[in-house]
Amino acid sequence: MTLAVHMIRQLANAVALLGAVLVLNFCLIHLAPGDPVQVIAGEMGGASAEVIAALREKYGLDHTLMEQLFTYLGKVATGDFGYSYYFNEPVLHLIAQRLPATLYLAISALVMAVLIGTALGVVSARRPNGVLSHGVTVLSLAGYAAPIFWTGLMLLLLFGSVWPILPVTGMADVVHPRTGFAYLLDVLHHLILPSLTLALVFIAQYSRLARVNMIDVLSADYIRTARAKGLPEWIVVVKHALRNALIPIVTIVGLQFGNLFAGAVLVETVFSWPGMGRLVFDSILRRDYPTLMAVLFFSAMMVMIANIVTDMMYRLIDPRIRTGAR
Numbered sequence: 399m400t401l402a403v404h405m406i407r408q409l410a411n412a413v414a415l416l417g418a419v420l421v422l423n424f425c426l427i428h429l430a431p432g433d434p435v436q437v438i439a440g441e442m443g444g445a446s447a448e449v450i451a452a453l454r455e456k457y458g459l460d461h462t463l464m465e466q467l468f469t470y471l472g473k474v475a476t477g478d479f480g481y482s483y484y485f486n487e488p489v490l491h492l493i494a495q496r497l498p499a500t501l502y503l504a505i506s507a508l509v510m511a512v513l514i515g516t517a518l519g520v521v522s523a524r525r526p527n528g529v530l531s532h533g534v535t536v537l538s539l540a541g542y543a544a545p546i547f548w549t550g551l552m553l554l555l556l557f558g559s560v561w562p563i564l565p566v567t568g569m570a571d572v573v574h575p576r577t578g579f580a581y582l583l584d585v586l587h588h589l590i591l592p593s594l595t596l597a598l599v600f601i602a603q604y605s606r607l608a609r610v611n612m613i614d615v616l617s618a619d620y621i622r623t624a625r626a627k628g629l630p631e632w633i634v635v636v637k638h639a640l641r642n643a644l645i646p647i648v649t650i651v652g653l654q655f656g657n658l659f660a661g662a663v664l665v666e667t668v669f670s671w672p673g674m675g676r677l678v679f680d681s682i683l684r685r686d687y688p689t690l691m692a693v694l695f696f697s698a699m700m701v702m703i704a705n706i707v708t709d710m711m712y713r714l715i716d717p718r719i720r721t722g723a724r
Contacts, residue, residue, distance in 0.1 A: 408709065412702045419698045420474060423691045424467055434483050434685035435459060457483065470691075479695075480688030484680065489692040492677060497696070499569055500673035502585070503665065504658050506593040508651065511600035516647060518601070519608020520640065526613055534605055541602030546661045550595040550668035557591060564591055567670040592669045596661050600654065604647055611643035645712065652708025655701050 435453045454460040458469060473480065479489040518538075522531035558566040565571070565588045576584050615621065616639055624634045659675075666675035674693055681690040 405706075408706050412706065415702065416695070416699060420471065420691075420695055421467070423694045424470055425463075427687055427690055428463055428466070432685045434687055437685045438483060474695075479692040482686055482689045484684040484686045485689070489688050492689060493674065493692060493696055496672060496674045496677050499671060500659070500662055500666070500675060502589060503592055503596065503671060503673055504655075504662055506589055507596035507600070507662075508655075508658060510593060510597040511604055512647065512651060514597070515601040515604025516608045516640075516644070518605035519610075520612050520635065520643075522605070523609045523612030523616060524635070526609075531609070534609065538602040538606050541598045542606075544599070546595060546599060547664045547668055549598055550592075550665055553591050553595055554668060566591060569672055592665050592671050595668070596658070596665045599661065600658070603650070603654075607647055607650060608643060611646055612639060615639045615643045648708060648711050652705045655704035659697050659701070 435450055435457070438453060439450055451460070458466055461469070470480070477490075479493075481487070482489055482492055485492055518534045522528075522534040525531055554566045557564045569588050570576070570581065570584050571588075575581075612635075616635075621634060621639055624638050625631075629638075662673060663675035663678055665671065666673045667679055670676075674697070677689065678693050680686070681693065
């Protein structure tokens with residue numbers, strides 16, 4: 399199968415899955431307990447039966463579930479994801495405002511986790527029975543076992559009270575707003591703690607995976623041959639061993655992109671980071687159906703894009719997959 403045919407098949411599968419996600423999200427959210435009109439009426443301090451009926455008619459909630467579903471799918475097909483019940487503005491506008499913050503957080507955490515996790519795994523694999531290897535194993539288990547919200551709260555307390563050298567809330571300094579390059583540095587400064595919190599659990603997983611794979615690869619015949627040729631050890635490790643050891647890590651990175659977004663919801667809540675995670679949290683509390691369905695849809699779409707990119711990287715790293723060789 400050529401690469402172009404493979405890509406077309408991947409994209410077709412992704413479109414079909416996104417359609418299924420739309421329908422499933424709609425049904426699950428509308429069948430879940432809670433009534434958005436009652437929430438809105440409660441925030442208005444109570445409302446008469448006439449006002450509640452008018453709100454149901456305004457939001458189309460007075461129709462049957464099937465009618466609402468077909469109306470929703472028709473609007474989505476034209477790029478209209480509806481109007482937020484709570485924020486009172488187009489859902490796409492809300493997502494466009496929040497998505498960059500979540501991407502900053504998720505991508506920085508992912509890069510940090512892959513680089514640090516792989517480096518720790520490679521270093522510990524060089525001497526599997528050494529003190530450093532055991533230390534990495536213990537830290538990995540601790541990082542994997544600690545809940546993300548607990549890690550975030552501990553870092554927030556540490557750097558908010560004991561050692562206040564890093565900002566612990568928000569995305570930028572609202573007291574002394576900056577512009578241009580100074581604003582970028584300010585955002586990066588605020589990003590350190592949230593991205594570190596999100597990365598820690600993935601650092602643990604990647605370091606364990608890299609260590610196991612490197613130990614396996616370093617004992618292979620072609621590595622012994624490379625060493626017998628007199629190649630420097632760093633070339634043997636980086637050029638010959640690391641490339642093969644990276645294949646399972648690349649695979650797991652794509653598969654865990656969804657977990658990364660789930661973790662971002664907790665991290666954004668702990669650190670008041672203004673991303674899509676906070677938007678999901680607020681939407682669930684207020685039964686804001688259009689916003690919640692759109693956020694879940696775009697989250698699913700990003701996970702699928704990540705899986706397609708992972709598949710492409712997998713093929714670039716391992717030539718046997720491109721050629722179909724065993």
